[in-house]
Amino acid sequence: MAIRFVLPLLLVLGAIAWLAAPLVGGLIERWFRADVEMRSRLVFNSVQETVMDLAQAKSSRQIDRLFRGIAQDERVLALGLCGVDGQLINRSAAWPAVLKCPPQAAQGSAFTVEHLPSGSVLAASFELMAQGESLGRLVILHDLRFIERRSSSAENYLAAFLAFLSLGAAIVTVVVARVTLHGWVRAVRSGFAAPASGLGEGKAVAPEIAPLLNEMRKVMRNLEVPRTLSDAIRVDWGPDSLRSLLRDELPDAEVLVVSNREPYIHNMEDGRVVLQRPASGLVTALEPIMRACGGTWIAHGSGSADTVMVDERDHLPVPPDSPNYTLRRVWLTDEEQDGYYYGLANEGMWPLCHIAFVRPVFRASDWEQYVAVNRKFAAAVVAEAQTPNPVVLVQDYHFALLPQMVREQLPEATIITFWHIPWPNPEMFSICPWKEEILTGLLGSSILGFHTQFHCLNFLESVDRFLACHIDREHSVVRGTEGTTLVRPYPISIEWPPAALATQPPVNQCREDVLKHYGLPAHVRLAVGVERFDYTKGISDRFRAVQSLLEHHPDWIGSFTLLQVAAPTRGRLAAYQITQEEAETLAREINERFGRDGWHPIVLIARHHEPEDVLTLFRAADLCMVSSLHDGMNLVAKEFVAARDDEDGVLVLSTFAGASRELLEALIVNPYDIRAMAEALHSGLSMPPEQRRERMKLMRDLVSEHNIHYWAGRMLLDAARMRKRRAIERQIVHVSAAGGGGHG
Numbered sequence: 184m185a186i187r188f189v190l191p192l193l194l195v196l197g198a199i200a201w202l203a204a205p206l207v208g209g210l211i212e213r214w215f216r217a218d219v220e221m222r223s224r225l226v227f228n229s230v231q232e233t234v235m236d237l238a239q240a241k242s243s244r245q246i247d248r249l250f251r252g253i254a255q256d257e258r259v260l261a262l263g264l265c266g267v268d269g270q271l272i273n274r275s276a277a278w279p280a281v282l283k284c285p286p287q288a289a290q291g292s293a294f295t296v297e298h299l300p301s302g303s304v305l306a307a308s309f310e311l312m313a314q315g316e317s318l319g320r321l322v323i324l325h326d327l328r329f330i331e332r333r334s335s336s337a338e339n340y341l342a343a344f345l346a347f348l349s350l351g352a353a354i355v356t357v358v359v360a361r362v363t364l365h366g367w368v369r370a371v372r373s374g375f376a377a378p379a380s381g382l383g384e385g386k387a388v389a390p391e392i393a394p395l396l397n398e399m400r401k402v403m404r405n406l407e408v409p410r411t412l413s414d415a416i417r418v419d420w421g422p423d424s425l426r427s428l429l430r431d432e433l434p435d436a437e438v439l440v441v442s443n444r445e446p447y448i449h450n451m452e453d454g455r456v457v458l459q460r461p462a463s464g465l466v467t468a469l470e471p472i473m474r475a476c477g478g479t480w481i482a483h484g485s486g487s488a489d490t491v492m493v494d495e496r497d498h499l500p501v502p503p504d505s506p507n508y509t510l511r512r513v514w515l516t517d518e519e520q521d522g523y524y525y526g527l528a529n530e531g532m533w534p535l536c537h538i539a540f541v542r543p544v545f546r547a548s549d550w551e552q553y554v555a556v557n558r559k560f561a562a563a564v565v566a567e568a569q570t571p572n573p574v575v576l577v578q579d580y581h582f583a584l585l586p587q588m589v590r591e592q593l594p595e596a597t598i599i600t601f602w603h604i605p606w607p608n609p610e611m612f613s614i615c616p617w618k619e620e621i622l623t624g625l626l627g628s629s630i631l632g633f634h635t636q637f638h639c640l641n642f643l644e645s646v647d648r649f650l651a652c653h654i655d656r657e658h659s660v661v662r663g664t665e666g667t668t669l670v671r672p673y674p675i676s677i678e679w680p681p682a683a684l685a686t687q688p689p690v691n692q693c694r695e696d697v698l699k700h701y702g703l704p705a706h707v708r709l710a711v712g713v714e715r716f717d718y719t720k721g722i723s724d725r726f727r728a729v730q731s732l733l734e735h736h737p738d739w740i741g742s743f744t745l746l747q748v749a750a751p752t753r754g755r756l757a758a759y760q761i762t763q764e765e766a767e768t769l770a771r772e773i774n775e776r777f778g779r780d781g782w783h784p785i786v787l788i789a790r791h792h793e794p795e796d797v798l799t800l801f802r803a804a805d806l807c808m809v810s811s812l813h814d815g816m817n818l819v820a821k822e823f824v825a826a827r828d829d830e831d832g833v834l835v836l837s838t839f840a841g842a843s844r845e846l847l848e849a850l851i852v853n854p855y856d857i858r859a860m861a862e863a864l865h866s867g868l869s870m871p872p873e874q875r876r877e878r879m880k881l882m883r884d885l886v887s888e889h890n891i892h893y894w895a896g897r898m899l900l901d902a903a904r905m906r907k908r909r910a911i912e913r914q915i916v917h918v919s920a921a922g923g924g925g926h927g
């Protein structure tokens with residue numbers, strides 16, 4: 184940069200010197216000449232009387248002596264006395280032989296310049312007048328060569344001076360420019376963060392920076408436009424739109440998913456390998472995304488035949504019938520599984536985040552395993568990444584530390600963490616002994632997603648309470664020492680239409696099949712409940728509501744059945760065993776009390792059902808009960824809606840499930856209010872068909888639009904915007920490094 188700046192400056196100053204030197208030379212010549220002329224007059228004035236006396240006395244020798252004395256002045260070359268006839272009467276020794284008496288100078292001037300072979304001389308001729316009569320002229324000669332010499336040295340000095348001046352000016356300018364540029368870059372960089380974080384917008388900004396900053400903010404805001412567009416314009420989100428989003432907005436981005444639960448489990452049953460798709464909302468949501476985008480899904484290989492199915496790199500192409508992404512299985516020891524999964528994740532974090540009044544248990548030994556397993560998965564992410572900046576989709580409370588661990592090794596990665604369960608308020612969260620570590624770990628994410636704004640706010644409050652971070656609430660951004668995390672709600676959803684729907688028989692057929700399969704009379708109104716046997720799901724409360732319904736609306740005795748399928752889950756934990764036992768006992772008691780002639784009000788099937796079977800149940804039902812005591816989203820509610828392409832069926836939905844924020848046409852209930860829940864059941868079963876259709880249509884509209892591709896699309900759009908923003912930031916750092924010696 185210095186060369187680019189200094190060279191033109193030197194050229195310009197050189198040109199100035201070239202033009203100015205003759206002028207300066209002329210000026211100096213004139214100064215010296217005026218000086219010489221003045222001296223001539225002084226000499227003349229001082230000797231005039233003496234010369235006239237000696238001339239009148241015709242004392243030639245004395246005149247010579249006088250001339251010799253005066254000519255010793257180095258500025259005087261020679262003196263001569265010219266007679267009235269123009270003849271040279273006297274002259275000093277240095278008078279040039281070729282020079283006669285110079286002609287009378289032009290009117291009013293006593294000076295002429297004589298150009299002799301030895302150089303120019305100035306001749307100053309002064310009339311000697313005595314009583315009005317001329318006695319001749321005293322001529323004083325000055326050698327003008329010294330003036331020429333001096334004016335040419337002056338020109339040289341001037342050129343040298345200008346050269347030094349220009350060099351000095353260039354150096355000073357470059358130094359000042361670099362210091363100023365550095366300051367600008369710093370100011371721009373801190374102001375530049377303002378659109379995302381709000382930082383700097385309130386700060387005083389140097390007036391010269393303000394216009395530049397405003398321009399840059401405009402550019403950055405333009406990058407915000409796609410968000411508005413994606414929210415405002417109705418896009419039919421599906422696998423194709425997601426693929427084109429990846430292609431256009433995140434070109435060459437490698438997608439890596441990390442979750443504890445794997446999408447395909449291989450178990451050994453009776454010497455055969457059996458494929459199972461787990462009961463997990465997370466898997467239900469993520470699997471269609473991976474089918475659309477491709478990439479690698481890193482998960483715990485938990486099946487008894489999982490090791491048999493993978494290659495030497497623990498890879499398995501899935502889905503098994505038409506593979507289009509890779510499942511990378513990570514193996515855990517029993518000790519790791521106990522501490523990380525059963526212990527910290529499911530006895531600590533799960534009850535901590537769900538208000539279900541089950542006390543969280545925190546053991547230091549579990550924490551150690553949790554840290555170790557997070558590290559193991561982080562290493563798997565780094566090993567799988569083919570590029571320095573993959574898009575890593577981290578799933579759920581099993582991996583709160585992993586984002587930071589990955590960030591340390593892949594600083595350029597875009598890490599999107601989605602927390603599938605609720606986030607507690609800071610008071611609740613404060614009981615966790617490792618709260619700071621968990622928050623710091625999560626803040627390694629570029630984007631942290633929750634289902635609801637409420638959970639985002641709880642998270643921000645927790646950060647505010649336990650970490651020293653800047654929180655920009657306007658933009659929902661946490662700015663820590665390690666970077667920036669955008670905290671946003673992304674309500675999760677399901678594939679629309681669900682893939683398994685394609686093979687489903689018509690609704691009437693489903694109903695017939697299900698009633699027949701479970702030995703239920705053809706006339707019963709059927710409610711279904713489908714979940715894991717988890718204490719957060721409110722299964723016993725649901726049974727109590729059935730009991731209350733039959734108590735208060737006995738007409739339903741014999742003509743209503745709740746078919747509850749519940750997949751046993753986390754069965755090694757006491758809280759889960761108790762939940763299942765309690766529900767089974769309660770169902771038995773209610774059935775004993777109200778059952779008659781082979782009819783039972785509750786059919787409880789405690790086993791895992793594959794997605795196709797679950798869809799059949801939904802299609803067979805008049806009503807679906809989702810009575811979670813607390814749930815991040817609850818995708819069963821959305822699956823029920825998606826299954827009902829006949830636009831019939833009633834959804835009874837807990838107000839404590841995230842889904843209740845979107846499915847407003849469901850009958851929203853408080854699962855702790857058993858009586859009210861029984862009344863909701865009654866009104867649902869009695870609801871006129873047109874009203875059922877109207878409600879179902881509206882809910883289907885919402886889920887079809889806000890489907891799983893919309894969920895992923897919004898997160899990936901935010902990620903793409905963030906990557907563009909980072910690219911611009913990197914350019915600024917680059918400019919500052921090149922121009923101002925700054926560093927990024």
Ligand code: G6P
Nearest residue numbers: 444462463464465579603604752
């Ligand atoms: C919830 C969690 C998921 C989990 C699922 C099943 O939906 O958010 O992360 O996969 O429950 O639980 P499990 O422990 O069987 O994986």
